[in-house]
Amino acid sequence: MRSIQLRLDLPSPYVHPMHAFVADTPGFRATRLRHWNPAVGQRNTLVFFVDGDDPDAYTAALEEQPSILAYEIAAESSRRGFHLVVTEDQRGADARLTAAFLDTGVVVVPPIVYRDDRCIDLSIVGSSGEVETALEGLPSDVEVTVQQIRSYDGRSADPMAALTPRQRQALRAAVRNGYYNSTREATLEPVADELGCSRSTAAEHLRKAEATVLRRVVDDVPGHGA
Template identity: 75%
Template structure:
């Protein structure tokens, strides 16, 4: 089973109007499609995170789209941007895109990132034959850049999978005693006491665990490094 990251360049008819709005409007950076209803059809419900500063301007543009049937916007506490849930009639251009993945056996792994340069980052998981069939099924006018191919290891689903037992224990203890709380509720000495080791050893376990987990998270999210 393979994991493939793609960057798609779409000609104008395929670019969703709200993707174009984000790309063309100052103060907006990208949109991430995080969840969607499993049965893709003529009418779909989708959940996005919009990395943008002007929620009112976005919703004004949203209500002008005839394909949007319902929507709800929610603030993102503690960070810029906002959450968006929409119910939409599928546009014919979107149907041609999704048709490439239906019935092939591939799994589209969220998030799908709609970038400010109008490109789309998407990750797929499947067998070599399934992935080949999906790519060959995309419309010919779409530019496909294969960013990465590697064996699937579930790193986004479980970023702690590569930790050693001691590193995992150190993280568990640090979280439990409040070492990562804000404000911090425990010192490194407290973590070391729970682990039964020296503070320097506890610090080394945590440093390696943090590097592994954060590296896997960033590497697994399309567009995170660009």
């Protein structure tokens, strides 16, 4: 089973008007599609995070789109941008794009990133034959770039999957012993004791584990960039 990261360079008919708005409007960067209803069809409900500075301007643009049936925006206090839940009648161009991934056996793994250069980044998981079928089903005028191919290991969904067993053990020991509490309740000593190693070795395991997990998490944080 393979995980494929793709970039789709879209000709104008396939660029959603709200994607175009983000690409053309200063103060907006990328939009991430986080969740959608499992039975993709003519009417869909989707959850986005919009990396943008002006929700009012975005709302005004939404109001102008005849395909948008309902929406709700929620502010995000801890970082720039806002959450969006939207119900939409699927446009014909969008249906032609999504049709390539329906009934092929591949799974599209969120987030789908709508970049400010009008490209889309997405990851799909499936067998070699299923992936090939999906790519062949894309419209011929959509330019596809394969960014990365690897064996699927759950990393997109679970940052811990990228850790070695020893790093995972070290993180669990640190959490269990209160090392990461807001008022730190433990030094490295109980972590090292649980691992059966020196404090310097325990610190090294934790440093590498933290770096791996944080890189995975930050890559998927709205507002981090495309």
